[in-house]
Amino acid sequence: MAIGALSNSTYHAIDEEARAEVDVLNSRLDRTTQLTKKIQASLGRLEATGQSVRDVAGPLNGETRRLQTLSKSQPHSLLDVESVLAAIDRLRQPSDSKDDEEQIIRSGPEKAGLSNYLASIKRLSISYKEMQTSNLRANQGTMNDLTRLIKLGNTQLENHFDKILRGETPRSLEPLHYITKDKPFPVLSQDKIARLGLIYSHVAGNYANGFDSSVAKIYADIRGPYLSASLANLAAASVNTAKKKNPGDIYQAGANGIGTYTQAMEGIFIAEYDNICSIFTREDWGPILQATCQAAVTELARTLRELNTHIKSHLTTDCYMAYEVTEIISGLSNNLDKRTGELKGSLSAALKPVRETAKSSLAELLDETKRKIGNLQTLPTDGAASPIVAETMQRLNSMVEFLRPISSIMISLGDGGWKPGAAASGRTTEGIPSLASFDVGADGKDLFAKYCLDTIEVLLSSLDQKGRVLLRSKSLLGVFLANSVVVIDHVIRSSELGPLLDSRLDLLDQWRKKATVMYTDICRDISVYLFDTIHTNRTKRPTSGHADSADSASVVKGLNSKDKDKIKEKFTQFNNAFDDMVTKHKSYSMDREVRAMFGQDIRQKLQPLYERFWDRYHEIDKGKGKYVKYDKQSIAGVFMSLAT
Template sequence: MAVGFSGSRHAADEEARAEVDVLNSRLEKTTQLTKKIQACLGRLEDSGKSVREVIGPLNNETKKLQTLTNNVDAVIGAIERLRQPADSKNDEEQTIRMGPEKAGLSNYLGSIKRLDKALSDMRASNLRSTQATAAELQRLVQSGNAQLESHFDKLLRGETPRSIEPLHYVTKQKPFPVLSQDKIARLGLINAYVAGVHRQSGGAALPQESPVAKIYAEIRGPYLSATLANLAAASVNTAKKKNPDAIYRAGTNGIGTYAQAMEGLFVAEYDNICSIFMREDWGPLFQTTCQAALMELGRTLRELNSHVKAHMTTDCYLAYEIVEIISGLSNKLETRTGELKASLAASLKPVRETAKLSLAELLEETKRRVAALQVLPADGAPIPIVSETVQRLQTMVDFLRPISSIMISLGDGGWKSATAAKGGVGDAIPSLASFDIGADGKEIFAHYCADTIDVLMAALEARARVLLQKKAVIGVFLANSVTIVERMVQDSDLKPLLEQRLGVLDQWRKKATSFYTETCKDVSVHLFDVIHTNRGQRPTSGQGAVDSASILKGLSSKDKENIKTKFQAFNASFDDMVARHKQYSMEREVRQMFARDMQHMIEPLYNRFWDRYHEVDKGKGKYVKYDKASIAAVFLSLY
């Protein structure tokens, strides 16, 4: 078994040695192959260097050729572009010469835009060889622009009448006509191009100065003026009245219709402008287009203002109405367009100043008229200036809105002098809020009315003292005036405004009463006795009926004669007072008031005197003319 194991191991070693020999043989072959590959790589590297040395210069030449080729292509392209404007000129010139009407506006605009683009490109190239062509293109573009402006003018004139009848639209409350949509579209296309050219040429700061904007204003401005001309003239003519002394009544002047037409016409024109022009053009062009019509409005208002100043006492109300109407027009146009407020304020300024001054002027006129009176009724009858003054205040109530705004600007009491009236809050047109007749406006107007009444009564009293002199007549005159004022206030729209301010009339009524009852004091003095009787014979107060006979028994003959004289003097003065009372011209309320005052002052004194001394003539009536019943009847007859 040991021999067998040894033999097999020997066989295995032999096999291993054989495999090692095989591997060594392969390794040797690999080494040889590697050397061959290295030799080949060395030869290949040497060949590559040779190729690079050959190809490098060739590659550089190829790049130069490519650059040259690109340059040639660019030159060819530039030449093509330089040839295009000349070709365009030939192609577009026929369209331009046809004009926008024959060629069609869209085609014409396209053609002129292409020419304009070609001209810009040619100018950018700045080649001397193209200068002649550029000049020709420039002339062609200018001709095209001129034809467009001419076409704009023709389209707009064809759509614009010389004028229209504004009353047709005002009376029927119809909107004023605007340009047709077809014309607006064409005009808008032309403006878009021409305005663009204008902006490119440096006119962007003044859009209303563009050629088509000027054309628009030159055509539409006269149309606005001509349409409103008759209404402007009518506003002046309707200010002239058949009776110059008649008080102006609201709505009788044409200024209201004039303003309505102006509003409708201007709003329609603003719509036209907004449809044709760019947003930044709207305001300036609208102002320019309306300028002539606004100047005519200014002239009209100045003429009306002159008329008002010449007839202040009767036509100051026209100034108030104008203030309200033009202020309302300004506010409406401001809301609709955002324009014209300053222009309308400037036009209104003279009338507004006159309206402000009128408040002080009317007070001064009242004083002047009363001071100029040479005669007053001897019977104390009222005079026309009293009712005329209140009528003026009544008429003012119809214009309370503008008067309220004017008075607010003057301030409470600002009418007390012409100097103060010239002040106020600027010249701007009041806003809508200024026409809110709230408590302030009404209170200020009520104060003005009370001042007017007080000024009137003070002037009447001063003149009556000079011309009438007698206190009783003065009292009648003043009381009649107070009564007329109060009655007219109570029977008109002044009542709610002056209810809290009629205290001024109560003061004058008391003063009138004090004048009139001076006569009563003269009569009553005869009823005061200073006769002293024995204390035992003197009746005690509150003892009941007075025994006249007993009192007379205690009097001396001299005292009795004195009593008789007093009765006679009383009778004479009382009869004279009664006769004069009946002769005075008194308003019913005044007659009743004075009769009551006379009775209250005289009857109690007479009854006391009669109770004590009526037995002085033993009922014969020689001295005692009236008993208590008969004198009461006399007083009743005076009511």
């Protein structure tokens, strides 16, 4: 009985102990269940309200730490507490880092240091992207904060870019200082270039095209006015130097400031291109250079329009400026295109008005020559050449100095394309001329020579027409034209026109002949007095130039009184007409070459006729000189004097 009682007592004790353990386990299970409910409630609030990670993760942390302690004594808990903790830590991390990064961002790139500042923005961007991929509504508040910080950081970077660049950019510089001393135009310092490049590399990543970025616009907005302001005085000087003290003076090469202006523009543009290449990426160089230089190119276009207006108003004296400007701007365009690959189109558009004037001037100058001659109210009454002849030839001679651009223009017009109303042959160049087009080869020289000959033909033809109206006789017109030909010939042979035209002067020979025919037309009227139709009863007549006084006496003796009177009258009429011709000949203003040419032609036409007539009939007044004023020797002297 005692043994049985003991066993029952022992079993009861064991049962009580088991109950106690069960109660402990139930208690722990209740606590676990409560913690689990709290976690679920916290996560629910996090998902539902989108509160910040710090607000939610704070209370979670205490509870989960207690849960972690509990799980150590109960490893087979229904919850994977470690996974929960890892998830919460991941939620906490952006929130924890945001405060640190915000301090850097708000301090600005100067205080924080540019490299540290850029690294902070990069970390914020990475955090933002990671939170985007989680797609938790609970992250929305933190993501908004990160977005705000990133925007603030980028804005401050742009402001820092602006500040650095403005600090390195003067309002303007004096280009002549660099041109006269043959110094390269200044570029940004390497330290500033490195800082600007770092900022651009970061900001440009926010844009599909880097040249659309805010810092690219800032660069153009700051450096563009600097370029324009630096070139403004030279632009104004180009316009001012176009106005000559004497408007009638022929424009001389280099007299306009456009050459210095474009030299400065080329130097400062290339320096700016070097800056751009050091700061921006390769694909952005061109667009940023275009944007930066646009204001300066616009000012150049305005300057060229003003020059074009002046040229068109003074075409006969200043057309050469159009040729010079065409060559200079074309050279600028080609040099910049070779160096940068940019601005050719903009410069071509700026040059177009002047280039079109240069092209049209060739035909307009021909028309102007006709118009000026047509408006003449008088011509020199002594047969001297009109001043318009020398003016026209001086214009052609001046063109030789601009043969390169003129040749290019003529090639674009085609052979004869300069004639009024003529259409170009098809070899047109709409854009700006290339360097190759300024290679003055045989084609360009040949076209210019043809243009010169066309100008001379228009000049002489127009003078001929005007002379027929204003001059009182053909002989005077002949003198006038011959003098004009001599002026033309002298200008050609004494100038740079000579090598171009020496072998092409058949045109002048034709006009010399025409002038000579006009002048010596009087000889036909005079020669009438030296012909006779008198018949004698002598079978042998004296040979002209060999008859002696006995032959003349016999001829005269054989004449009846009526025929003798006719011979006397012919001598008298010849004397009067010849003396009148000699008087007029000596009264005309003739170039020595013209006088010699006309005198020789008169002598060839009249002297043989007179000697023949004299040989036959000089005994008509028996040597008294009443009718026969000149013997052969004396009239030969007169003929000789006509040529000197």
